[in-house]
Amino acid sequence: MVEILPKMPKSWNPESKPHKFCPGCGHGLVLKALGQAIDELGIQDRVVFGCDIGCSLLSWDFFNVDTVQTHHGRTTPVMVGIKRANPNLVVVAYMGDGGGYAIGSQHLVNAATRNEKITCILVNNTNYAMTGGQMAPTTMPGQKTETTPYGRDVEETGYPMLGPEMVAAITREGAYAARGSVAKFAQLKKYIKKALENQMAGRGFSFVEALSTCPTNWRTNAAQTWQFIEETMTKYFPLGEFKVPEGKED
Template identity: 75%
Template sequence: MSECMEVTATTLLEPKMPRSWRRASKPHKFCPGCGHGDVLKALGTAIDDLGIQDRVVFGCDIGCSLLAWDFFECDTVQAHHGRTTPVITGIKRARPDRICIAYMGDGGGYAIGAQHLVNAATRNERITVILANNTNYAMTGGQMAPTTLPGQKTETCPYGRDIEAMGNPTLGPEMVAAITKENAYVARGTMANMRQLTTMLKKALQNQIDGRGFSFVEALASCPTNWRMNAKSTWDFVEKEMPNYFKVGELKVPAPKEG
């Protein structure tokens, strides 16, 4: 009886990984409590559910997102900082049968890579862009990023972001929704609601599978290392503070495909 109970307990404690994850690279290389792991788990689950692992090309940026270079058992490319979107665009144009995913942080998407995001969106490139928003430049020490919240302290705004002097945080999905065609899919999810985030990522990938248009999902993510927060404060910031400015939800959903 005790042996049976021991086996059951061991089974329950075994972490459940997406089938599309590369097990040899786990545990992952992100800091403890980093939101990237959760966002990538949601993406892995979406890939599994859609059965597209053998067709995926995954591209990652410089920054913390580069640590995802060996995350999946699929074709992967790592681009220079801010250049993941055009690299993935080129692959999609060369191989339209592939499901092409560009993964990046807020710096790679909204700062150095902003021009690529805007132009890919306006051209309606049939790719899926996923951006993890953790409100700072995490890999280089926690400097102010395009998404740093008003009043939030970082290494380069130690007294808090002053919007009069430094401008407002970038609202990426709102911008993308405004410049894309009606067959684009645009949403903002959060690691605080993994089921919802996974559903959004599935819709974004399905929009590409259907050959309809550009797909963009921002995911609110944690960075306890640079936020200098404990577990409770980190979770409260992601779940309660960030959505006050970055509204979670779908911003653009194409009409159902005919036939």
């Protein structure tokens, strides 16, 4: 009998597992998709991974690649700097919705407007999970969080942010913007792979938003977690590609 090993992507760091995310957290699945995409493209030796503040920073020892951890949303400009210093590298800015859309949104907007040749992966779980589940820019209307106990009131706090739609609107030709979901793993992996390939081809800004689960702060069991991400979230956050470089459509 051969020795049975866990089927982890080769780019994962096996010594830091089990990883630090909560049971049922979607970060593990997004990072699994990213790891498999890195393996399939064979670029592990030239990837630089930048993680943000929030739950996403728990991925600082996740991969066997060079990793930088920066402040809220600042992972985007740090990755832009690394890419400009050494264009041969493949840089991945990994952030949550709080870091990318609220506190550090100016960096995302400016990097997208300049069409920087980097890949951004933004994980959307509709709340600030690390600080206890407060309302985030992506909290859906009527959704209950710690700071919206009666549900998000759009009269008072506005509507949630639609990131890939915004990036698709402000970027120039050559950019890539898509939204995947951890409930559709193969699709998410395809989007992440296309985003990495778009960067490697030097076409432009590549942005993937990944809808993710947060059973700890949603206070859901496994069945309710799948129901929330597959039915409730996709109603407000449609999946798909919003901007594809010309000639690269499916």
